[in-house]
Each structure stands twice: as structure tokens, then as C-alpha cells.
């Protein structure tokens with residue numbers, strides 16, 4: 001299953017997270033509609049509000065390389081299933097409400113949900 005592999009890529013990223021404050025490490029793997037994968041981790045900061053989540057790191061990398069269309073994002077953490085936070089939901093909604101979000105405790109317990117379920121009636125200009 002393609003999403004299983006994407007989730008494994010997210011899991012492989014967890015150790016690269018910079019999370020000295022929360023110790024909650026997150027890895028993400030973002031699949032474009034043309035088949036490229038961009039990874040990301042959470043990067044925390046002494047000024048806590050400056051922290052960027054793994055999901056947005058992956059998006060920023062992909063968008064800055066010219067990509068705009070995304071099929072799915074897998075999210076893995078050092079401590080069980082992680083669903084994207086509210087800021088990330090809004091950030092990702094900008095690029096489509098049909099994105100699949102793959103998360104779970106491990107690759108045998110994956111959940112696949114759609115962006116429009118995570119952020120119904122989302123805001124877009």
C-alpha cells in the first residue's frame with residue numbers, strides 16, 4: 001500500500017526532529033500529485049511560538065520547490081498517533097480539501113482521513 005510506505009518515510013524522519021522542549025518528535029512525508037515526496041520534522045525554538053510543525057516544514061519545502069498540488073501527507077510521532085494541529089489544518093487547507101492525512105500508532109494501525117473532515121467549512125480567500 002502506497003500510504004503505508006509514505007507513513008514509513010514519516011517514521012524515518014522522527015529522529016531528525018528538533019524538539020528539546022516538548023520532547024514530542026514528529027516526522028511528516030508529503031506526497032505530491034506528481035509522485036514526489038517531501039519530508040519534514042518539527043523544529044522547536046526557545047521562543048515557543050516560533051516552533052514550526054513537521055507538516056508545515058514539509059509543505060514549505062515542497063512549495064518552495066514549485067509544487068502546489070498534494071495528494072497525501074503521513075504524520076508519525078515519537079509518542080503515538082498525531083493528528084495535525086489547528087494551524088497546520090488551516091495551512092494545508094489552502095492547497096486543497098481533498099488531501100488525505102495518514103496517521104496512526106504504527107503501520108498496521110493507520111487511519112486515513114480527508115482534509116475536509118479535519119477542517120469542515122474551512123477559510124479560504
Ligand SMILES: O=c1ccn([C@H]2C[C@H](O)[C@@H](CO)O2)c(=O)[nH]1
Pocket residue numbers: 019022024025026041042043044051052053054055075082083084085
Ligand atoms: O501534528 C503535529 C502536532 C505537534 N507537532 C509538534 C509541535 C511541537 O514541536 C510539538 C508539541 O506540540 O509537536 C507537530 O509537529 N505536528
Ligand SMILES: [Zn+2]
Pocket residue numbers: 053054055056084085086087088089
Ligand atoms: Zn501543526
